[in-house]
Amino acid sequence: MEMAKILQVFVCVFMVAVAVEVSAENHHVVGGDGGWSPALDINSWLSGRVFRVGDKILFTYDPATAESIVELQSLEDFESCNLANPIKMYTDGTSHVELDKEGTRYFTSGNLESCKKGLKLPVPVQAHSEFDPPSPFLLPPPFGPFDPPFRPTPHFGPPPPEAPSASTHLNGLSYVLFVGLALCYMGV
Template sequence: MASQFAILAIVALVALPSVSLATQWTVGDDNGWTIYYNYTDWAKDKVFRVGDSLLFNYQAGYHNVFKVNLTDFQACNIPPAYEALATGHDVIPLMTPGVKWYICGIGQHCANFNQKLRITVVDNTEGPALPPAAPTPSDSRAK
């Protein structure tokens, strides 16, 4: 019985470092989701993982959040209004790895005020996090 407990304790200690807690990232930190803020700089040193979430804080009615594809991100194409998240405290779970794009659909906030966010989500099963990849030519046009 004691040896079973010892084996279980060893297994738990070995597995413990590989367990990671999900992070809820507040987009823009204290600035929130707003105009005149550089979300590229905000995201560049962060490692977003599957299971994490994004929290978009803003004053409802003044901003909103749309999850878009690369083409819509680059052109600031606004999806139909019914697709908007608009509570002012929107949480988006990051459920799959890959590149994700978000924009504000109010007025010209995306096109004229750069209210847009591009992140890369990595799988939790991947090894140690690598620094974010350098922007691609298409990403640099989207800034």
């Protein structure tokens, strides 16, 4: 009986550790529902966001409009829109980027005119701190072979009301872990 209690406590501690680790990532959808386009207000979108190692960025854009994403090597290339020597180009319309190390990463439009008009995104990536509260984990939107491609739609009239940020939704796994912990606590 004593061994069963020890095993139960071990399983509960393990589940908490997994929940904290899983919840440490955020998925940032650049531009929200509007995606990556010349209409994107980068400063508003960046306001209050913190990017950490392990987070992911999702760019959605319409390649038919000559938009693409270019990751540049330096602040100088970023500021001058020098697209001649990119680290990587993203052209598929749905680009996932993992933030795998500290430092600032520089993303711009692959369209020189859009870049010169300000369609560029600096992403300062910070390390996790032991004092960081866990962030909610987000599932990226489903993009599979049967999903419709991203197509920006014109908006007429007043802007739609603000929807909750994509970085505020909890992952279903967190719910399952919570229920599992509750069951462990009750001794089920």
